[in-house]
Amino acid sequence: MTGFPDVLAEQRVLPVIVLDDHAAVRPLADTLLRAGMRCLEITLRTAAAIPALELLRDDERLLVGAGSILDAADADRAAAAGARFLVSPGLHRGTLERARELRLPVLPGVATASELQAARELGFQTVKFFPAGPLGGVAAVRALAGPFPTMRLVPTGGVGPDDVAAYLAEPSVAAVGGSWMVRPELVRAQAWGKIGDLARAAVAA
Numbered sequence: 001m002t003g004f005p006d007v008l009a010e011q012r013v014l015p016v017i018v019l020d021d022h023a024a025v026r027p028l029a030d031t032l033l034r035a036g037m038r039c040l041e042i043t044l045r046t047a048a049a050i051p052a053l054e055l056l057r058d059d060e061r062l063l064v065g066a067g068s069i070l071d072a073a074d075a076d077r078a079a080a081a082g083a084r085f086l087v088s089p090g091l092h093r094g095t096l097e098r099a100r101e102l103r104l105p106v107l108p109g110v111a112t113a114s115e116l117q118a119a120r121e122l123g124f125q126t127v128k129f130f131p132a133g134p135l136g137g138v139a140a141v142r143a144l145a146g147p148f149p150t151m152r153l154v155p156t157g158g159v160g161p162d163d164v165a166a167y168l169a170e171p172s173v174a175a176v177g178g179s180w181m182v183r184p185e186l187v188r189a190q191a192w193g194k195i196g197d198l199a200r201a202a203v204a205a
Contacts, residue, residue: 004085004105005126007039007063008154012168013202014177016067016156017042017052017187024187025052029062031192032182035199041087041177043067044074050081057082069106072098079104087177089130091115096122107154111135116148126152126174133158138166145172161198165205178202 008014015037019025025042032040038061042049045068056064065085066078075086075098085105088095092108099106109128110116119127129141132155136143141153155167156177167176181198 004039004063004065008126008175011037011039011203012175013037013164013205014039014041014154014156014175015182015199015202016177016179017182018045018179018184019048019052020046020184020188022048022051022055024190025055027190027192028182028187028195029056029059029064031196032199033061035196036203037199039063039065041065041067042083044069044078050077053078053081053083065105069095069099071095075099075102075104075106087128089128091119091122091127093122109156113144113147116144116151120148120151125150126154128177129153129155131157132167132176137163138170141167141170141173145170148172161201161205164202168205 042052044066056062063084066083067087069075069086069088072094079102086099087107089109091110096106096108107128108119109130110119152174153172154175154177159176159178160180164176167173181202186195
């Protein structure tokens with residue numbers, strides 16, 4: 001399968017998944033695949049995350065990564081469970097260095113121009129802009145793109161169906177991340193039809 005940056009640039013919407021029960025990940029992944037999403041982020045916010053990653057590790061149709069990576073230990077746990085890429089909410093040098101040692105693509109998070117400049121100096125061309133909504137949304141993305149024309153942003157946090165198209169219309173935006181199509185209450189209710197509809201709408205955006 002093509003690597004993470006290429007798949008993300010093709011898919012353009014990265015579902016950010018928080019699970020209460022790891023067993024739900026199989027029907028959820030199948031639903032997202034049918035909707036046209038093969039790149040998924042499972043966050044390490046719950047105990048279900050690691051076993052969920054393990055359940056999907058051998059599915060070659062998918063490119064599954066781990067989010068909410070806060071330190072090198074998280075990176076190690078995610079890699080051992082089969083994560084194919086890592087996503088961090090911030091710009092933590094130890095975490096990023098460990099990801100590189102593991103030879104895993106990593107998407108670091110930034111919230112300010114200073115952090116974006118630091119990410120550029122560390123050799124990153126694509127970063128997560130988090131939390132995008134509270135930081136100013138599309139207007140903030142547009143403002144940051146001015147002094148950093150070569151950097152690509154992945155706005156995440158507060159992104160929803162009403163503004164996904166506006167984000168994706170910005171030349172500096174490589175993709176968006178969001179959980180609106182995989183909200184935990186929908187997963188708990190096994191509302192696969194609703195999740196599929198939301199995911200297809202996101203892909204169409």
